[in-house]
Amino acid sequence: xxxxxxxxxxxxxxxxxxxxxxxxxxxxxxxxxxxxxxxxxxxxxxxxxxxxxxxxxxxxxxxxxxxxxxxxxxxxxxxxxxxxxxxxxxxxxxxxxxxxxxxxxxxxxxxxxxxxxxxxxxxxxxxxxxxxxxxxxxxxxxxxxxxxxxxxxxxxxxxxxxxxxxxxxxxxxxxxxxxxxxxxxxxxxxxxxxxxxxxxxxxxxxxxxxxxxxxxxxxxxxxxxxxxxxxxxxxxxxxxxxxxxxxxxxxxxxxxxxxxxxxxxxxxxxxxxxxxxxxxxxxxxxxxxxxxxxxxxxxxxxxxxxxxxxxxxxxxxxxxxxxxxxxxxxxxxxxxxxxxxxxxxxxxxxxxxxxxxxxxxxxxxxxxxxxxxxxxxxxxxxxxxxxxxxxxxxxxxxxxxxxxxxxxxxxxxxxxxxxxxxxxxxxxxxxxxxxxxxxxxxxxxxxxxxxxxxxxxxxxxxxxxxxxxxxxxxxx
Numbered sequence: 001x002x003x004x005x006x007x008x009x010x011x012x013x014x015x016x017x018x019x020x021x022x023x024x025x026x027x028x029x030x031x032x033x034x035x036x037x038x039x040x041x042x043x044x045x046x047x048x049x050x051x052x053x054x055x056x057x058x059x060x061x062x063x064x065x066x067x068x069x070x071x072x073x074x075x076x077x078x079x080x081x082x083x084x085x086x087x088x089x090x091x092x093x094x095x096x097x098x099x100x101x102x103x104x105x106x107x108x109x110x111x112x113x114x115x116x117x118x119x120x121x122x123x124x125x126x127x128x129x130x131x132x133x134x135x136x137x138x139x140x141x142x143x144x145x146x147x148x149x150x151x152x153x154x155x156x157x158x159x160x161x162x163x164x165x166x167x168x169x170x171x172x173x174x175x176x177x178x179x180x181x182x183x184x185x186x187x188x189x190x191x192x193x194x195x196x197x198x199x200x201x202x203x204x205x206x207x208x209x210x211x212x213x214x215x216x217x218x219x220x221x222x223x224x225x226x227x228x229x230x231x232x233x234x235x236x237x238x239x240x241x242x243x244x245x246x247x248x249x250x251x252x253x254x255x256x257x258x259x260x261x262x263x264x265x266x267x268x269x270x271x272x273x274x275x276x277x278x279x280x281x282x283x284x285x286x287x288x289x290x291x292x293x294x295x296x297x298x299x300x301x302x303x304x305x306x307x308x309x310x311x312x313x314x315x316x317x318x319x320x321x322x323x324x325x326x327x328x329x330x331x332x333x334x335x336x337x338x339x340x341x342x343x344x345x346x347x348x349x350x351x352x353x354x355x356x357x358x359x360x361x362x363x364x365x366x367x368x369x370x371x372x373x374x375x376x377x378x379x380x381x382x383x384x385x386x387x388x389x390x391x392x393x394x395x396x397x398x399x400x401x402x403x404x405x406x407x408x409x410x411x412x413x414x415x416x417x418x419x420x421x422x423x424x425x426x427x428x429x430x431x432x433x434x435x436x437x438x439x440x441x442x443x444x445x446x447x448x449x450x451x452x453x454x455x456x457x458x459x460x461x462x463x464x465x466x467x468x469x470x471x472x473x474x475x476x
Contacts, residue, residue, distance in 0.1 A: 004046070004205075005191065005198045006056045008109040011119040012133065013062030016149040019176035019410035020119050021045055021059040024184065026281045028409040030059065042105045049212050054205040055188075058109045061102035066132035069103050073139060083139040087111060107140065115191055115198070116144035118168065123152030126159045134167040143194035145170035145187070169194060176410040181213065216279055216405070221461040223279070224397045225454065227272040228461075232390050232443035234268070235365075235382035236261040245369075245377050254367040257381035261365065269393065273400055280404050287400075287415045308419035309395030310388045315425060315433070383444050390440040394461075395420065398468045420471075427467035432460035 007024075009017045022030040025045040046056040063069075069090065077086045088111055094100040110116060116137055120130065137144060146168040148157050157173055164171045170190045174183060185206045192202035236257045240248070248256075277285050365382040384390075400417055407415070425433070439457045442449055449457070 003201070004053045004055050005195075005201055006044075006058060006109065006112075006114040007117050007191070008042075008058040008060055008106070008114040009117045009119060010060050010106050010110075010133075010137065011062060012121075012130065013064070015062070015119050015121040016151050016176055017062070017119045018059055020117065020147060020149060020174065021057045022410040023176045023179060023408040024187070025057040026409050028282055028284050028411075030409075032410060032412060042109060049208040052208070054208050055202070058114055060106040060109070063106065063133045063136075064102045065100060066103070066136060067129070069100065070132045070136055073136065084111075084141045087136075087139050107136075110137070110140040110142050114142065115195060116140070116142050117187075118144060118146045118164075119149050120146065120160055120164070121152070122148040122150035122157040122160050122173065123154045125156050126163050130163075131167075134164075138167055143191065143198075144168055145172065145190055145194065147172055147174040147187075149174055149176050177408055177413075179408060181209075185209065217465065218458075218462065219279055220276055220401050220405070221458050221465060223272060223275050224394070224401065225458045225461050227268055227397065228390055228393055229439065229443055229449060229454075229457075231265055231268050231384075231393055232440055233383045233446060234261070234264060235380050235446075236264065237378060237380045240377045240379060242372065242375055242377070245372075250367060250369065253369070253379055254381065257367060257379060258365075261381050269396070272397060276397075276401050276404055280407075282404055282407065282409065285404070285407075285415050287417060304419075306388055306392060309392040309399075311391050311423055311425055315423065383446060385444050387437060387440040387444065390436075390443070391425070394436070394464065395424070398461075398465055401465065402468055402472065422471065422475075424468055424471035425464065427470045428464055432463040435460040436464070 009021050009024075011017050018030050018032050022028060022032060025047045027045050027047075030045065041061065043059045044056055045059065046053040048054065072090060073083070073086050076089060077083055087107060090100075091104055091107055091111060095104050097104075118134065118137060146164040148160050148164070148171070150157065150173075161171055161173075170193075172183075172187065172190070174187070188202045188206050188209075192199040238253075238257060240253075273287065277283070365384050368380050370378040370380075396417070396419075399420065403415055403417060435453075435456050439449060439453065439460075442453075
């Protein structure tokens with residue numbers, strides 16, 4: 001790959017430059033504040049995919065004295081042909097002058113060969129004072145585009161569009177907090193058209209970013225699948241002596257094991273949240289989510305959670321029939337096909353009936369105490385015996401993944417993981433439904449899940465992600 005392009009993000013103070021840098025560099029560590037002067041010196045933020053830098057964003061201070069700078073440039077320029085050299089001369093003369101410290105920090109990367117991303121706030125009225133800034137930028141001779149990043153409630157974008165069009169070949173509206181992934185790629189393609197030397201590197205950059213997005217989706221599905229398997233099959237165990245057995249009632253033991261079981265399940269879910277966020281390079285997200293606590297209406301086993309993230313009885317019957325039919329097919333295999341499919345039919349009917357009548361309640365695991373052997377007795381709590389638990393965890397996980405995958409790195413607002421109010425899994429294809437249900441069934445029965453079933457489960461989770469995407473699209 002050719003040398004990675006560099007883009008300097010420039011403009012007036014407090015107009016969203018750092019937000020644009022954070023989004024385009026996928027870096028949520030970049031400071032974003034409402035007061036001007038947050039960025040005092042240029043800072044470089046390379047974006048890497050698979051260890052390879054595909055481009056670098058340069059965050060710069062805002063213009064402080066653009067009219068004074070332009071006056072100096074005009075006084076020292078003889079013709080249009082020497083304007084770039086005049087800007088270099090300005091940097092040489094004033095690089096140690098505190099009066100123009102911000103302008104020197106801003107212009108230096110442009111003279112070094114960076115492209116220009118000029119950012120304005122479309123929520124404030126256009127003012128001729130910005131013309132000095134835009135004129136200075138044009139003097140550098142670098143390829144440039146302008147972004148209208150509206151921060152406030154008012155909209156003066158149309159006026160800005162007309163004014164910026166006089167100075168820049170490309171003008172785009174770009175909300176750094178809410179811009180889509182496609183808008184991100186569109187900016188790279190636009191720059192490739194402005195600078196021929198960057199066309200191929202930026203085409204490769206868009207391919208890298210698109211491949212990265214697909215890879216992250218696959219990895220997120222695998223993380224969710226692994227966590228679901230662990231949570232559905234998890235069992236809390238304790239070995240007791242004869243004395244401990246005598247001193248602890250069954251109810252007290254059940255309460256202790258249940259509390260440990262709950263803490264472990266919550267920890268598994270929290271680890272999944274963090275893993276998904278790190279996968280998408282979000283390291284500072286603050287979440288607002290119902291806690292997984294037993295006495296709360298938001299408890300995983302509450303009716304509210306089941307209604308929000310669980311599935312209805314018809315869904316369970318359909319998925320249970322398919323899962324049961326696969327199990328029943330074993331009968332046909334043993335009888336060398338002489339049952340003429342009766343095993344699969346019986347298995348499907350049993351699975352459907354079990355799932356149908358099991359769908360109205362969320363049941364806790366039960367305490368099991370083994371027989372005394374060699375002076376010791378084993379007590380266990382779990383695994384969960386209700387497939388609805390798996391659907392609730394799945395719904396919460398995919399909801400979180402969707403919000404994280406759609407979130408730009410300029411976002412600083414609280415991540416509110418509000419529950420769904422519809423059975424979004426109805427968008428899911430039948431085969432994926434049956435695969436998910438079959439895995440849940442095997443986990444709660446502590447049966448082995450082989451590698452092929454695990455891979456099928458991951459693919460089914462990816463299909464569930466697509467179903468959630470479609471459901472969100474229908475809601476918008």
